[in-house]
Amino acid sequence: MPPDSHDAPAPISSRKAEHIALCETDDVAFRAQTNLLDEVQLVHDALPELALEDIDLSVTFCGKTLKAPLIIAAMTGGTAQAESINRTLADVAQRHGLGFGFGSQRPLLSGVTEGYAVRDVAPDALILGNLGLVQARETSTAAIERLITTCGADALCLHLNPAMEVIQPGGDVDFRDGLKTITRLVQELSVPVVVKETGCGLSRDLGRRLVDVGVRWVDTSGAGGTSWVGVETLRAKADQRALGERFWDWGIPTAASVVQLADLGLGICATGGVADGLAAAHAVALGATAAGVARPFLQALSQGGPEGLERRVRLVLDELRFAHFLSGARTPAALQAKPILVGPRLARWIPKGSPLRDRAML
Numbered sequence: 001m002p003p004d005s006h007d008a009p010a011p012i013s014s015r016k017a018e019h020i021a022l023c024e025t026d027d028v029a030f031r032a033q034t035n036l037l038d039e040v041q042l043v044h045d046a047l048p049e050l051a052l053e054d055i056d057l058s059v060t061f062c063g064k065t066l067k068a069p070l071i072i073a074a075m076t077g078g079t080a081q082a083e084s085i086n087r088t089l090a091d092v093a094q095r096h097g098l099g100f101g102f103g104s105q106r107p108l109l110s111g112v113t114e115g116y117a118v119r120d121v122a123p124d125a126l127i128l129g130n131l132g133l134v135q136a137r138e139t140s141t142a143a144i145e146r147l148i149t150t151c152g153a154d155a156l157c158l159h160l161n162p163a164m165e166v167i168q169p170g171g172d173v174d175f176r177d178g179l180k181t182i183t184r185l186v187q188e189l190s191v192p193v194v195v196k197e198t199g200c201g202l203s204r205d206l207g208r209r210l211v212d213v214g215v216r217w218v219d220t221s222g223a224g225g226t227s228w229v230g231v232e233t234l235r236a237k238a239d240q241r242a243l244g245e246r247f248w249d250w251g252i253p254t255a256a257s258v259v260q261l262a263d264l265g266l267g268i269c270a271t272g273g274v275a276d277g278l279a280a281a282h283a284v285a286l287g288a289t290a291a292g293v294a295r296p297f298l299q300a301l302s303q304g305g306p307e308g309l310e311r312r313v314r315l316v317l318d319e320l321r322f323a324h325f326l327s328g329a330r331t332p333a334a335l336q337a338k339p340i341l342v343g344p345r346l347a348r349w350i351p352k353g354s355p356l357r358d359r360a361m362l
């Protein structure tokens with residue numbers, strides 16, 4: 001793309017507000033591509049030899065125990081609206097023993113603090129900080145460490161979003177020295193680093209490069225849920241809009257990303273179009289440590305207030321529990337040892353030699 005096709009960027013706070021407004025609608029969903037979690041079927045066990053209350057969904061992510069494999073994925077920060085959204089999300093995470101992710105903490109670097117004080121409502125929850133890789137490259141480790149400690153985060157998500165940036169007016173399209181930046185932060189930060197996409201997925205090749213520099217945690221944020229190319233397309237003008245339309249469905253589906261990464265020794269959060277607990281269980285069965293949910297929880301909150309969000313979270317947790325029970329799996333680890341059925345579109349993404357090939361009835 002020629003450099004002059006990028007308009008001047010909107011101020012960060014108005015951009016964030018536009019993102020929230022667009023994501024409250026379904027206009028920003030992927031169109032033709034699903035996250036392929038619909039290609040997974042768990043095998044019913046008519047005699048599970050378990051009581052429902054035996055099900056123990058707890059898992060460990062970034063060194064902290066979650067009561068269920070569910071993380072409220074990064075969404076917002078840096079505006080007054082973000083303050084109430086994040087405090088409500090973090091409160092739900094605390095009460096149900098889930099993880100919660102801040103949206104980008106970039107505004108904090110310029111002194112904007114709204115939306116980042118949640119530790120008082122979530123004293124024990126896993127809290128994930130968040131910064132774009134490009135901003136991280138330009139920021140000293142000491143300054144990033146301050147962002148984390150100020151907010152009491154347990155880990156830092158470094159987000160990768162090249163597809164979104166090429167469509168965003170004034171987007172940052174220089175991703176050089178990315179792996180060098182990740183290496184620096186893995187080595188120098190006091191907390192774990194989670195390398196996270198934002199809706200286009202992580203490939204096996206990238207997974208290998210990350211493992212080689214010591215990364216232990218990733219968030220797929222794969223294709224099939226919120227299209228960030230879509231979000232920026234709706235904000236863009238003329239030529240960029242046409243480009244955005246072309247790339248709207250770009251990316252590796254969430255389930256494909258999980259199976260690509262599953263045997264590399266990484267802890268995986270499977271985000272991207274996970275809207276219910278059965279889809280979350282499918283992601284876990286494929287090898288994810290936890291599932292991440294962003295826009296569906298934002299919509300539950302905007303449509304039903306804190307009570308609506310609470311109902312939605314309880315429903316997802318019940319669905320996760322029932323999926324384990326009906327598969328005869330007491331824990332997520334047990335679910336990962338059960339046979340599963342995988343459809344042809346997802347099967348193509350399972351690498352040769354992956355243990356999943358033996359488990360999946362292809």
Ligand SMILES: Cc1cc2nc3c(=O)[nH]c(=O)nc-3n(C[C@H](O)[C@H](O)[C@H](O)COP(=O)(O)O)c2cc1C
Nearest residue numbers: 073074075103104159198221225226272273294295
């Ligand atoms: C309103 C909104 C804002 C987001 N902001 C961020 C962000 O600041 N940093 C980030 O890593 N991801 C951000 N995301 C991306 C999500 O964390 C997630 O990767 C993506 O939306 C796919 O998940 P979903 O299909 O459940 O929405 C945002 C998502 C939403 C809906």
